[in-house]
Amino acid sequence: MGPGAFLLISFLMAAQGSAGVIDERQALMRAIGDDLQAIWDGLARGDGGAVEQGATRIAAQAARLSTLFPLDSFHPPSRAQPAIREEFHAFEDLALKLKEAAEGLAASARHTTLAEVQPHLTRLVRTCRQCHRSYIEPY
Ligand code: HEC
Numbered sequence: 001m002g003p004g005a006f007l008l009i010s011f012l013m014a015a016q017g018s019a020g021v022i023d024e025r026q027a028l029m030r031a032i033g034d035d036l037q038a039i040w041d042g043l044a045r046g047d048g049g050a051v052e053q054g055a056t057r058i059a060a061q062a063a064r065l066s067t068l069f070p071l072d073s074f075h076p077p078s079r080a081q082p083a084i085r086e087e088f089h090a091f092e093d094l095a096l097k098l099k100e101a102a103e104g105l106a107a108s109a110r111h112t113t114l115a116e117v118q119p120h121l122t123r124l125v126r127t128c129r130q131c132h133r134s135y136i137e138p139y
Contacts, residue, residue, distance in 0.1 A: 018073040025068035026078070032061050036128075039105070039121065048109045051117060055106035058124070062099035066092045079137040094131040101127050 035054040042050025069091070074082045084091045105120035 018070065018075070021068055021070060021073050022078045022080075025065070025080075028061050028064065028068065032058050032128075035061075036125070043114060043117070043121075046114060048114055048117075051109035051114070052106045055102045055109060055120075055124075059099050059102035059106065062095055062102060065095040065098070081135045081137055084135050091131075091135065094127065094134075098124070098127045098131070 035057045039051050039054040042048070042054060066088075069080060069084050071085060074080055074085075101120065101124040105117060105124055108117045108120050
């Protein structure tokens with residue numbers, strides 16, 4: 001095996017590495033989307049337990065979120081903007097806000113009537129939008 005083949009293999013492995021993390025964070029985001037849907041469905045059924053479970057899952061996902069954006073992972077098929085690395089503290093703050101909003105929603109679903117969870121849900125969804133507006137490349 002010549003040095004060219006070695007370089008090629010190293011390149012392919014590096015590409016594989018960042019493709020893996022892109023898959024992982026996109027799957028995590030889709031899971032968050034499914035959990036949000038489960039929360040809405042739970043609210044429609046008056047099922048506080050489903051709201052609490054969905055929100056608890058989102059909080060756990062949010063806690064991992066900012067570990068999934070290494071430097072070399074800003075290329076297709078990802079739509080994540082490189083600004084994430086330039087403004088990493090702001091990005092981490094938004095991930096933390098998502099976690100706190102999800103925890104607030106879970107706690108309110110556990111302790112209050114469903115009518116009172118609405119402000120927490122609004123705060124959660126606003127956080128999704130806020131982060132996407134700043135850090136996802138438009139189509
Ligand atoms: C801290 C920032 C941040 C927050 C908060 C956030 N997202 Fe995302 N989301 C992203 C980024 C960045 C991407 C693009 C990931 C990529 O393509 O590599 C993304 C992509 C997605 C995708 C597309 C996944 C795919 O298959 O490509 C969905 C769905 C999604 N987010 C749902 C949500 C929902 C629902 C919420 C709120 C409950 C949320 N996100 C909150 C940053 C965030």
